[in-house]
Amino acid sequence: MQPVMQVPLLDLAAQYAPIRDAVVDALTRVVDTQQFILGPEVSAFEAEVAAYLDAAHAIGVTSGTDALLVAMMALGIGPGDEVIVPTYSFFATAGCVTRLGATPVLVDIEPVGFTIDVDAVRQAITPRTRAIIPVHLYGQAADMTAVMAVAGEHGLAVIEDAAQAIGATYHGRALGTIGQFGCFSFYPSKNLGAAGDAGLVTVAADGHAAIVRMLRVHGAQRTYHHERVGGNFRLAALQAAVLRVKLQHLRVWTEARRTNAARYRTLFAAIRPTIPVDLPVELPGRRHIYNQFVVRAARRDALRAHLRDHGVGSEIYYPVPFHLQPCFASLGVPPGALPVAERASQDTLSLPIYSELTEAQQRYVVETIAAFYARG
Numbered sequence: 069m070q071p072v073m074q075v076p077l078l079d080l081a082a083q084y085a086p087i088r089d090a091v092v093d094a095l096t097r098v099v100d101t102q103q104f105i106l107g108p109e110v111s112a113f114e115a116e117v118a119a120y121l122d123a124a125h126a127i128g129v130t131s132g133t134d135a136l137l138v139a140m141m142a143l144g145i146g147p148g149d150e151v152i153v154p155t156y157s158f159f160a161t162a163g164c165v166t167r168l169g170a171t172p173v174l175v176d177i178e179p180v181g182f183t184i185d186v187d188a189v190r191q192a193i194t195p196r197t198r199a200i201i202p203v204h205l206y207g208q209a210a211d212m213t214a215v216m217a218v219a220g221e222h223g224l225a226v227i228e229d230a231a232q233a234i235g236a237t238y239h240g241r242a243l244g245t246i247g248q249f250g251c252f253s254f255y256p257s258k259n260l261g262a263a264g265d266a267g268l269v270t271v272a273a274d275g276h277a278a279i280v281r282m283l284r285v286h287g288a289q290r291t292y293h294h295e296r297v298g299g300n301f302r303l304a305a306l307q308a309a310v311l312r313v314k315l316q317h318l319r320v321w322t323e324a325r326r327t328n329a330a331r332y333r334t335l336f337a338a339i340r341p342t343i344p345v346d347l348p349v350e351l352p353g354r355r356h357i358y359n360q361f362v363v364r365a366a367r368r369d370a371l372r373a374h375l376r377d378h379g380v381g382s383e384i385y386y387p388v389p390f391h392l393q394p395c396f397a398s399l400g401v402p403p404g405a406l407p408v409a410e411r412a413s414q415d416t417l418s419l420p421i422y423s424e425l426t427e428a429q430q431r432y433v434v435e436t437i438a439a440f441y442a443r444g
């Protein structure tokens with residue numbers, strides 16, 4: 069039987085349709101200049117993002133992964149160093165630490181916000197600890213007051229993984245501007261998505277910003293004169309051009325996601341009898357931008373199959389915490405050691421929340437979930 073309605077997890081075509089002409093014009097403008105790497109288009113984008121976030125420095129890079137990598141390189145993190153990361157995030161958060169020869173120290177998350185458990189961070193600190201990477205998961209802030217306090221007490225750097233959180237705030241401050249570094253991804257499924265891979269680092273200190281800019285071009289301050297070993301982390305001008313067009317719409321798109329989240333709350337509240345689904349919680353002082361709308365659901369996998377059969381897209385972010393990944397087995401963190409993350413990996417499910425989602429589609433998603441539990 070054909071589903072009554074199709075509700076994809078994300079509909080980039082719907083977002084693109086009304087801005088098509090502007091995107092094509094921007095791409096044409098860059099192609100006509102034949103200047104493809106960095107240059108004025110990238111500088112303009114950086115200035116616009118810095119203004120959007122009220123960041124001291126914004127530096128465009130190749131991806132969110134490279135944003136994390138270059139921030140840690142700027143701090144000189146390497147072999148013998150430890151970096152504390154939540155065990156529950158996208159792989160890059162921990163993978164970058166290992167790639168630099170340092171050791172990711174995996175800690176559990178908080179059960180409500182899904183972000184790093186700062187009590188666990190305190191317990192994980194050793195003389196080798198150099199930095200903490202709080203992840204603003206799904207678009208909502210980690211407990212930055214507590215993170216900054218513990219970092220300050222121990223002289224640790226804070227690198228915010230804000231890949232999912234552009235425009236989200238913590239007590240009014242944009243995420244990515246609270247720690248020494250903020251790392252953003254413009255992977256197409258992020259709230260601000262490029263036409264391919266792209267990313268950005270926000271940097272608080274002028275000195276660090278100069279180092280990141282240098283590392284971005286193989287550690288050369290002057291071409292062919294290398295002060296440090298960096299990499300090719302250059303943002304492409306075509307990506308910057310697309311991102312500049314989309315940045316103009318980001319406030320409206322973000323509001324639409326928040327409106328959709330509020331509507332889900334109303335629709336779910338109306339379901340009787342109550343179903344075993346917990347909705348995401350907006351914590352005080354934290355403006356959530358809903359890169360994902362993540363519920364916790366009983367019989368999650370069966371629910372997901374039911375949604376798929378009825379035309380509704382969903383996804384599991386993330387099915388396996390870092391400490392249970394084969395590549396991190398050598399860290400020696402056994403199953404059961406980080407139980408909050410393990411539970412989240414078993415019962416969380418992302419529902420469609422993108423800006424162009426219609427009320428009818430949302431009703432259909434909620435009705436389809438209600439029907440699954442009514443069936444028993």
Ligand SMILES: *Cc1c(COP(=O)(O)O)cnc(C)c1O
Binds near residue numbers: 160232266
């Ligand atoms: C997407 C993402 C990244 C990596 O960004 P890429 O642009 O895909 O390299 C890092 N951390 C988190 C939390 C992410 O969601």
